Amino acid sequence: MNNDMPLNYIERIRDYYQALGYGAPYQWAHFDDVPFAPLKKPLAESVVGIVTTAAPYRAHSGDQGPGAAYNGSAKFFSVYSDVTCREPDLRISHIGYDRAHTSAEDQGSYFPLRALKALAEDGKIKTVAPRFHGLPTNRSQKTTIEVDSAELVSRCRQDSIDAAILVPNCPVCHQSVSLAARALEEAGIATVIMGCARDIVEYVGVPRLLFNNFPLGNAAGLPSDPDSQLRIASLALDLLAMATAPRTTEQSPFKWSGARDWQRDYSNAAILSKQEIARRRDEFDRVKADAKRVRAAEG
Numbered sequence: 488m489n490n491d492m493p494l495n496y497i498e499r500i501r502d503y504y505q506a507l508g509y510g511a512p513y514q515w516a517h518f519d520d521v522p523f524a525p526l527k528k529p530l531a532e533s534v535v536g537i538v539t540t541a542a543p544y545r546a547h548s549g550d551q552g553p554g555a556a557y558n559g560s561a562k563f564f565s566v567y568s569d570v571t572c573r574e575p576d577l578r579i580s581h582i583g584y585d586r587a588h589t590s591a592e593d594q595g596s597y598f599p600l601r602a603l604k605a606l607a608e609d610g611k612i613k614t615v616a617p618r619f620h621g622l623p624t625n626r627s628q629k630t631t632i633e634v635d636s637a638e639l640v641s642r643c644r645q646d647s648i649d650a651a652i653l654v655p656n657c658p659v660c661h662q663s664v665s666l667a668a669r670a671l672e673e674a675g676i677a678t679v680i681m682g683c684a685r686d687i688v689e690y691v692g693v694p695r696l697l698f699n700n701f702p703l704g705n706a707a708g709l710p711s712d713p714d715s716q717l718r719i720a721s722l723a724l725d726l727l728a729m730a731t732a733p734r735t736t737e738q739s740p741f742k743w744s745g746a747r748d749w750q751r752d753y754s755n756a757a758i759l760s761k762q763e764i765a766r767r768r769d770e771f772d773r774v775k776a777d778a779k780r781v782r783a784a785e786g
Contacts, residue, residue: 493685493700494750496658506756507768516628516662518692521733522672528649530728536616536648538639538667539598540624540660541577543567548781553592555580557770559777564785566638567621571600575619581778582624582657584704588749593710597656599681602707602720611724616646622653622667624660631663636670643676650677650727652720654706658684665691679723681706685736694733697723699741702749708741715741 501512526533544551548561561581569575577598579591595601603615620642625631643651651671653664661684668678672694679695682688683706688696699706699719708716719739726737743749756764 491700493698494753495686496661496684497686497690499754500658503754503756506759506764507771513626515687516666516691518669521692521694522669523694523730523733524672524675524677525731526650526677526727527675530612530724531610532613533649533727534614534616534647535603535612535724535727536643536646536651537571537598537600537603537619538622538651538653538664539577539619540582540622540654540656540663541579541594541598542581542621543569544576544578551578551580553590554586555591557581557583557586557774559774559779560781562623562778562781563621564623564625564782566623566635566642568618568642569621571604571615571617571619574600579656579704582660583754584656585702585749585753587752588702588745589704589710591704595708595713595716596705596710597654597707599652599654599707599716599720599723601713602716603652605717606721606724611721616643616648618642618646622663624655624657624663626659628662628666631666632670635663636667639667640670640674640676643671644674648676650679652723652727653678653680655680655682655684656704656706658687658703661687662691664688665693668693677727679727679730681719681723689734689736692734694735695726695730696736697726698736698738700738701741701743702745702753709744712744 558580655661655664671678685698708719
């Protein structure tokens with residue numbers, strides 16, 4: 488496998504879940520027409536918001552630390568907001584990032600607040616919005632469009648942001664933020680996605696994508712490498728300003744610093760034994776059951 492080329496997540500995930508016995512493949516969202524809102528102000532005068540699929544740490548929800556197993560109890564199902572005046576404690580144990588090749592121990596690799604604040608101090612943007620917003624990763628496209636994206640647009644309007652950076656972490660996260668980006672653009676708010684699953688984002692159809700060819704969970708930069716995180720955030724901002732039409736994709740120049748075989752390994756049923764496939768099916772069923780309980784408790 489050529490690790491310089493993007494991994495085809497749609498195909499890989501289709502084959503993986505069929506091998507686990509889940510039947511008909513998931514139908515990803517797809518649009519021919521893509522809304523596009525030009526950035527209305529120079530970057531230096533713009534207020535930039537952050538949209539994340541990471542979840543706030545909840546002490547009662549089991550292991551959410553670096554390398555934690557897929558944790559359905561840590562999921563959230565409604566848009567949430569928190570302040571950016573302090574660094575939040577966000578985790579991604581609730582979603583299917585690449586646990587084999589990254590551990591999610593550096594929040595800066597999936598949540599670009601520190602990098603954007605540094606760029607604001609340097610005058611690249613006016614400021615980071617006073618709040619960031621968490622977007623659920625519902626498999627229901629109808630829910631994401633009609634409920635979650637509508638709520639997100641309302642909150643971003645309240646914050647009077649000029650642009651939004653959206654950062655997904657798992658395959659479905661990439662679809663969710665793509666749908667949200669479309670809604671924000673229709674509301675006149677310019678967006679850019681910092682993502683690792685290029686095929687999913689481009690299949691949905693979005694205005695701007697900064698593609699990082701890294702394992703899922705590192706869309707904001709290389710872990711423990713603040714210089715890459717700063718540069719990648721800067722590239723995302725540049726894309727906000729320079730894009731003149733929808734479906735504009737740029738690839739960052741950074742290479743994954745870990746194992747070269749990460750693309751071969753991710754959810755690859757072809758290299759799994761029957762016993763491992765059965766174990767993963769059991770694990771995924773447990774995750775779904777835990778998430779169902781959390782959703783019921785949230786009402």
